[in-house]
Amino acid sequence: ARLLPSTGPTMLSWTFPQLLPGGRLRGKSTMVESSRFCVDTRGEGRGGRFLHEATLTMFAGIIEWSMSNGFDEIATATDVRLERILQRAGWPMTHLGGVELIGETMSVASILPADQASFDRVCPPGYRSDLRRLQRVAA
Template identity: 65%
Template sequence: MRVLTVSPEKYADHSDELAQMHRLRASIFRGRLEWDVTVTKSGEFDEYDKFDPTYILATTDDARVVGCARLLPAEGPTMLEGTFAQLLGSGSLCASPNMVESSRFCVDTSVGEAREGGRLHLATLTMFAGIIEWSMSNGYNEIVTATDIRFERILNRAGWPMRRLGEPREIGNTIAIAGSLPADPESFDRVRPVDYQSAISHDARPKIRSAA
């Protein structure tokens, strides 16, 4: 399993992987978690996909996308501040240039990959490592996200604990929480699978995003 990073200038080159990603998001968020998300015949999309994010994907040796996340600079439009501001204790993210938002994280845990020594699924750990590595490579040291209590426990099990930015709140059929995660070498070393393979070192780019 390896990490693939798809920045805006590479969307056309990785159209198949991105199409798989949107179908995976539909399968997980609508199909498994029963969230109230917008799904078309092409998969799950929302308004934050329009802001030229970088996508982090976990892929198998046969090019199947089994994990994904969306990264956007926290100083621009973000899901956490634009959609889930009620999760922030201060009502504002107080974003800095060193902060990036991760959203739409999901993993297909049905894929027959071994779990690392009884730990979390290999795809989950690969995604965690990929997000941290890309963030550090692009000048970010803090990752913010809106997630739920269940996922907060997964982060703790991985050795990558989240600092809460507000109190948990019931949203739809889940108990949601906002949090901040460090993007540093220590966290990367704790979550990185033994056979971690990354393409991120070849994909570092300036933190520039179109307002399209």
């Protein structure tokens, strides 16, 4: 995943403005934009809710990183297939605009919460984070 502050140039505003009301993301200091989400799920490891453990781990890591860096919302442009995966994980999206066909992909811009409740819902059993330990070492 790529996570960038929403106060700078964003994929949503520059590449997918048709997904946004007015064609512009109203970024803020507590919002990060997520793009380029990719997980290799070819191996073993189906987790809860019939999703791969790697997918749930990636979702938990994104939320944990966002919270630890002062972000409470994640803006994203995605296809509706990933939206269904997010819903199965218990991490529902709030649409910013309508669903649009881009190329051959039904796409949507949305906001995801980056909060403890979302983390708790997506976090797979056995999730272990070194993020807090690494932050203590850096301090």
